[in-house]
Every structure is written in structure tokens, then in C-alpha cells.
Amino acid sequence: MPPREWNAASYDRMSDPQLAMARDVIDRLDLRGDERVLDAGCGSGRVTEALLERVPNGTVIAVDGSQAMVDQARERLGDRVEAFAVDLLDLTVTQPFDAILSTATFHWIGDHERLFTRLHDALRPGGRLAVQCGGAGNIANVQVAIDAVDHPALRGWPGPWNFAAPEETTQRLARAGFTDIWTWLQPWPVDPPDPREYFTTVILGSHLERLSEDERAPFVDAVLEKMDAPVRANYVRLNLLARRAN
Numbered sequence: 120m121p122p123r124e125w126n127a128a129s130y131d132r133m134s135d136p137q138l139a140m141a142r143d144v145i146d147r148l149d150l151r152g153d154e155r156v157l158d159a160g161c162g163s164g165r166v167t168e169a170l171l172e173r174v175p176n177g178t179v180i181a182v183d184g185s186q187a188m189v190d191q192a193r194e195r196l197g198d199r200v201e202a203f204a205v206d207l208l209d210l211t212v213t214q215p216f217d218a219i220l221s222t223a224t225f226h227w228i229g230d231h232e233r234l235f236t237r238l239h240d241a242l243r244p245g246g247r248l249a250v251q252c253g254g255a256g257n258i259a260n261v262q263v264a265i266d267a268v269d270h271p272a273l274r275g276w277p278g279p280w281n282f283a284a285p286e287e288t289t290q291r292l293a294r295a296g297f298t299d300i301w302t303w304l305q306p307w308p309v310d311p312p313d314p315r316e317y318f319t320t321v322i323l324g325s326h327l328e329r330l331s332e333d334e335r336a337p338f339v340d341a342v343l344e345k346m347d348a349p350v351r352a353n354y355v356r357l358n359l360l361a362r363r364a365n
């Protein structure tokens with residue numbers, strides 16, 4: 120499945136939690152400031168902008184599978200970054216990166232084996248990878264609410280997410296040629312200020328694409344009704360740090 124389109128303007132408004140989560144991940148790259156860095160799954164460019172502050176004398180390239188997200192990132196960042204649309208599963212680069220950052224993206228990608236090979240090949244030997252995405256158990260309370268709504272159009276569908284566990288991720292990274300691998304889970308509860316818009320854009324976008332236009336808003340409301348008030352999404356993030364072997 121190719122990456123889907125996003126409502127980029129709404130994501131830009133709703134993604135304060137993702138920006139807050141991403142700051143620690145940027146810190147972990149421990150940048151000198153002159154590196155060549157890839158933001159893999161840049162979304163609307165808010166995290167890319169924070170990354171840019173850390174590489175004043177370097178280069179940031181931003182890629183995303185959604186053209187709408189890339190357009191939004193270009194609007195935010197202008198010519199400070201080169202941003203383009205690509206499926207990370209098809210990523211090829213001519214000039215390798217010193218570091219790759221990715222936040223809130225890998226759980227949207229089913230084939231982590233292939234993804235890690237593509238990222239490995241995009242790094243120079245010794246180049247570093249710092250990632251955070253949804254991990255095992257992520258937003259389990261939301262999944263319970265989705266299951267409780269039991270919409271006929273979603274029955275039997277495994278859902279859009281790949282919430283991987285640390286152990287299997289470590290093994291996949293090692294098989295792809297990474298070393299110095301660290302993987303761990305981190306709970307991060309999110310209380311969205313506007314649950315309806317947040318769920319529509321950030322959490323349930325892929326679900327809604329399987330429903331007719333008329334069914335979408337009532338489905339979001341039905342999921343929210345199944346959740347405890349005030350609405351809290353129990354995020355569990357999978358962090359990974361690794362280095363391409365020399």
C-alpha cells in the first residue's frame with residue numbers, strides 16, 4: 120500500500136503532542152551542527168523546524184509520503200530545507216546522511232525489515248539513527264473504543280498500525296546492518312485539547328477512508344463516546360537508537 124494523503128493543515132494545528140515527543144528524540148542525535156540530516160516522515164515540518172535549529176551549519180532534507188504534508192512543510196520552511204515526496208520503502212539517496220531522524224511515522228509502515236534496510240543504505244558508515252514511533256500497546260484504550268463501536272466497514276480489518284515491540288525491532292535493526300542498538304518503550308499519555316479534530320486527523324484518518332463521507336463524523340463521535348471523559352489517548356512510544364556499522 121502506498122502512503123496515504125493527510126489533512127496537512129489540520130495536522131499542523133493538532134500536532135503539539137508530537138512536537139513535544141520529538142524534542143527528546145532530536146536531543147538524542149547529539150548533533151554538532153554541521154551534519155547532513157534526513158527527517159524521514161517530516162509531516163507538516165514542525166519537527167523539521169526544531170531539527171533545523173540544531174544544524175545551523177549543516178543540511179536538512181525532509182521527506183514524506185504525503186504530497187500535502189510536503190507542501191505544508193515547504194510553506195513553513197521555505198528554502199531552509201529541501202523537502203520532497205517519497206515512500207520511505209523506496210528511498211534511495213546519492214549522497215549519504217550523517218544522521219536520520221524519524222518521529223511518529225514508522226508505525227504507519229508495515230514492512231520494517233525493508234524500511235530499516237533502506238535507511239541503513241541511506242546512512243554513511245557510522246551514521247546514526249534516532250527514531251520514535253508508536254510501539255507495542257500504543258493507544259490500546261483507543262483501540263478498545265474502536266472495537267466497541269464495531270463499525271461493519273471495519274470488521275475483519277487488521278487496522279493501519281504496526282506497533283512493534285522493542286525486542287523484534289532490535290533484531291530487525293541488527294539484520295539490516297545496524298549496531299549499538301537501543302530500543303525501549305515509553306508511555307506518553309496525551310489529552311488532546313480538541314478531541315474531535317485530533318481523532319479525525321491524527322488517529323483515525325485511515326479508518327475514516329474506509330467509511331463513506333456520511334459515516335465519518337458519526338464514527339469519530341461514537342469512538343469518543345466509548346472513551347472515558349476527559350478523553351486521554353494512552354500513547355506508548357517505541358524509541359530506537361542505532362548506528363550503521365562501519
Ligand SMILES: C[S@@+](CC[C@H](N)C(=O)[O-])C[C@H]1O[C@@H](n2cnc3c(N)ncnc32)[C@H](O)[C@@H]1O
Binds near residue numbers: 123185205224227
Ligand atoms: C503522524 S505524522 C508525523 C509527522 C512528523 N514527523 C511529526 O512528528 O509530527 C506521520 C507521517 O508519516 C508519513 N508516512 C507514513 N507512511 C510513510 C511512508 N511509507 N513513507 C513516507 N512517509 C510516510 C505520513 O505521510 C505522515 O506525514
